[in-house]
Amino acid sequence: MNILVIEDEEALSEFILLELMHEGYNVTPAYDGRKGLELALEKNWDVILLDLMLPKLNGIEVCRRLKAVKDIPIIMITARDSIMDRVLGLDIGADDYIPKPFAIEELLARIRVIIRRQEKLKNLPEMTLSFKDLELNIESRLLKKGEHLIELTKKEYDLLFLFMKNINRVLTREIILENIWDYHADIETNVVDVYVMHLRGKLEANDKEGYIQTIRGMGYVMRE
Incomplete structure (x- = not known):
């Protein structure tokens, strides 16, 4: 290494x-x-x-x-x-x-x-995750919304991948921290809110909750 x-x-x-x-x-x-x-x-x-x-x-x-x-x-x-x-x-x-x-x-x-x-x-096989009009290619790490490509930072990609692998499952901030940042003590839960806001801004007009929904007191979910 x-x-x-x-x-x-x-x-x-x-x-x-x-x-x-x-x-x-x-x-x-x-x-x-x-x-x-x-x-x-x-x-x-x-x-x-x-x-x-x-x-x-x-x-x-x-x-x-x-x-x-x-x-x-x-x-x-x-x-x-x-x-x-x-x-x-x-x-x-x-x-x-x-x-x-x-x-x-x-x-x-x-x-x-x-x-x-x-x-x-x-070791991941080439695959595409889909949700509504979103398509996320795992190997190329490219996101398409309809016919348009959306550029994501690495953390935004990791966050969207986590949501799209867990459709209909509510993810608490703690679960997100553990999967994206390995829940280190110096990373606080409001970092999750910041990244969800950034991701919504790229996916959704006017920051509406058409893709990522907020479940008050619990966390976030992508729900069909």
């Missing part, structure tokens, strides 16, 4: 590298955003660990540019821990978010979760 670590704090970067190498991963470091983006685009990484505050090019911009052309799992590492920082990082395509300081055991666990998730996706 190949992991790219983009972190400008050399002591922390060295610590992470040694721990990951001890676990058997092939690890490459980068100490600024521009070099990190260059390395990220050069090869297919299994996971990228990306600091938010980087010289030359910040982590948000690195993530944005990278996700525009490649779907590589990204775990953002940062000392900033506000809800808006988390939502921003996740909204532009980061797969997970871990604030400093963190225990190395937690970071390793999150890496294992992402790698397991990627392996499951590789």
